[in-house]
Amino acid sequence: MPFPNAVLETNIAQLTHEYDAYVLVSNTLSSQHYPDIQQNLEQHQSLDKRVGGHAVLVAADVVGGRLLQVPVGQLDRDYDDVRRIFDAARNVAQTLLDSGVRKPLLEINLAGLNESQAAQFKNAVEAAYLGLCQGLWQPLEARQALDEHEIEPIEFIGLIDGSSSIDVSRLNAIEAGKRIARDLCGTEPERMAPPGFADYCVAAFKGSNVKVTVVSDDAHIKHEYPLLHAVARASIEVKRHRPRIIRMVYEPSGEITKTLLFAGKGITFDTGGADLKVNGHMAGMSRDKGGAAGVAGFMKTLSLLAPKGIKVIAELGAVRNSIGAEAFIPDEIITSHAGVRVRVGNTDAEGRMLLADLLSHLREDAVSAVNPQLFSVATLTGHAAMAFGPYTALVENKPARDMGIAKQLFVQGELCADQVEPSLSRREDFDFVKPRTKADDVLSSNNAPSVTTMRGHQFPMAFLTIASGLDKHEASAKQPLPFTHVDIAGSGIEGLDWQHGKPTGAPVNVFVNTYL
Structure with missing residues (x-):
């Protein structure tokens, strides 16, 4: 029963897999791994006012040559929680498929949060991966009747995290159960x-x-x-x-x-x-x-x-x-x-x-x-x-x-x-x-x-x-x-x-x- 396996990447310069798009899930336009992303997105924002409010795909000097920025909205209100991350990733799944992305590398960058707020989002990477898998899943009947690799073409999802703190075996086990x-x-x-x-x-x-x-x-x-x-x-x-x-x-x-x-x-x-x-x-x-x-x-x-x-x-x-x-x-x-x-x-x-x-x-x-x-x-x-x-x-x-x-x-x-x-x-x-x-x-x-x-x-x-x-x-x-x-x-x-x-x-x- 194949599903998009999570793969941990710790160094943007030494990737273990080949990726065809860089997906930035964030509450700002900045990246921890690509300092020039914010300037790129701000320039594009002058042409496309959706930038920062909707998921947008732009050409950029990143892994795969294209950047998909996925905004999660405001995160510092009393009622905000990690579902903001889960939902944003789930909702962008079809955009990835429609754009022809088959090997995404995800960065989750949440900036400007105080210590208490950051603690609420400590599982943001897990939420993004599981949310994307939720959006990519297709029913058993569809997988049996149609070409499974055509309707579920993404075989793995890279997660870039320099701290090496993500247990991808645990993530994959959770998704297998779900x-x-x-x-x-x-x-x-x-x-x-x-x-x-x-x-x-x-x-x-x-x-x-x-x-x-x-x-x-x-x-x-x-x-x-x-x-x-x-x-x-x-x-x-x-x-x-x-x-x-x-x-x-x-x-x-x-x-x-x-x-x-x-x-x-x-x-x-x-x-x-x-x-x-x-x-x-x-x-x-x-x-x-x-x-x-x-x-x-x-x-x-x-x-x-x-x-x-x-x-x-x-x-x-x-x-x-x-x-x-x-x-x-x-x-x-x-x-x-x-x-x-x-x-x-x-x-x-x-x-x-x-x-x-x-x-x-x-x-x-x-x-x-x-x-x-x-x-x-x-x-x-x-x-x-x-x-x-x-x-x-x-x-x-x-x-x-x-x-x-x-x-x-x-x-x-x-x-x-x-x-x-x-x-x-x-x-x-x-x-x-x-x-x-x-x-x-x-x-x-x-x-x-x-x-x-x-x-x-x-x-x-x-x-x-x-x-x-x-x-x-x-x-x-x-x-x-x-x-x-x-x-x-x-x-x-x-x-x-x-x-x-x-x-x-x-x-x-x-x-x-x-x-x-």
């Missing part, structure tokens, strides 16, 4: 139906240090993952749509000091089930597998970096929420893997059903694990997107809050252009899902859209806590288990364009920068 996340999330629902999703994961980790096992037996899934199986019921009669459980385990050599456990929502297509999505809202629902995709991407980066001390277990549920005579329906009461009686409130709240069973299995792993931290990752609610826009929503239980897990993710997200916004789990959320009769133990959802429901992205975490049995591991319990719910409904796709927008690979980068 690319897998984009492929799994963004590929159409037949190519990436549950068996295809599982096959892609198996192939992606073949021969690696991550052990991948796939559960496909229907009787086993029904017994061990009853909520997940209910969601899949209407899909089982179609062989190519049958559900899969993908379990991934990375175990380091030597002593384990921390264990991360991830449940990933992989709804390969969401019709809404019996509560059918109408008025055009079904389009784009092949991307409802973004949570599982993001976890798989993180596991890929993990496998390439192979850190010591940290063990990671992931369970991904790949399921199609189909409609038909066998579809699960509201008012059903289904007992979860944890033995909790779940009353179905709305079949379009299917993601939390499968996550609850996955978390229940991971809970069993966690009780004997070293310093465990549990996460569920999902494109779960429109409310998260409405509340936070393009940011990942985090909802913690008290053990996680006491450990400052969301705070750590927030700090790292700000530095790596993969931002998160924490929310609190409140008593109202648990009241919202409490049973109304003695026939059940918990309600999965109300029957209104999350975007019109107060605390629409917070209350599902209460359901997950109860239905998975994690409520037996709260802060006052003998064995507390920190659990953080991660909702990427707003951050998983560019511009919230679920049918056509590029997947972002969220939250791969923030987890890598926090834990690896």
Whole structure:
């Protein structure tokens, strides 16, 4: 799976590769490596007023004979962050291709910042490289149907840095993970139906240090993952749509000091089930597998970096929420893997059903694990997107809050252009899902859209806590288990364009920068 590899260059006079353009990503017209660039650009500015405000390509005495200056705008305001760099690089990707650039050498030069401001942009080179890769990525279907080298012609990206402080192997590992996340999330629902999703994961980790096992037996899934199986019921009669459980385990050599456990929502297509999505809202629902995709991407980066001390277990549920005579329906009461009686409130709240069973299995792993931290990752609610826009929503239980897990993710997200916004789990959320009769133990959802429901992205975490049995591991319990719910409904796709927008690979980068 080729992608533009990052190459570190430390001396402009002794380059290791041949480049055909010099790309200056900057907040001024100056360069650290070419003192004459500013004068060149100022002269050109008298002819083209776009210089300094828009990306412009000019002839210059630089590597490749041409200079592309990419302005990032003002960086010293309270609300400026490293996304200015990421976005500028991403947005210029098509300009590079249209200009015929195939071997770019990037310089990132941010001038005039004080010490505090400069600290916010310490990962600017990483952001520029990953932003450019985001802009250059093309969907798996396009790469298979067309000449991959024609639509993704850039094989490497040079990064000029005289301090030699850039770890390009780390950058390449992050992009490899994000690319897998984009492929799994963004590929159409037949190519990436549950068996295809599982096959892609198996192939992606073949021969690696991550052990991948796939559960496909229907009787086993029904017994061990009853909520997940209910969601899949209407899909089982179609062989190519049958559900899969993908379990991934990375175990380091030597002593384990921390264990991360991830449940990933992989709804390969969401019709809404019996509560059918109408008025055009079904389009784009092949991307409802973004949570599982993001976890798989993180596991890929993990496998390439192979850190010591940290063990990671992931369970991904790949399921199609189909409609038909066998579809699960509201008012059903289904007992979860944890033995909790779940009353179905709305079949379009299917993601939390499968996550609850996955978390229940991971809970069993966690009780004997070293310093465990549990996460569920999902494109779960429109409310998260409405509340936070393009940011990942985090909802913690008290053990996680006491450990400052969301705070750590927030700090790292700000530095790596993969931002998160924490929310609190409140008593109202648990009241919202409490049973109304003695026939059940918990309600999965109300029957209104999350975007019109107060605390629409917070209350599902209460359901997950109860239905998975994690409520037996709260802060006052003998064995507390920190659990953080991660909702990427707003951050998983560019511009919230679920049918056509590029997947972002969220939250791969923030987890890598926090834990690896």
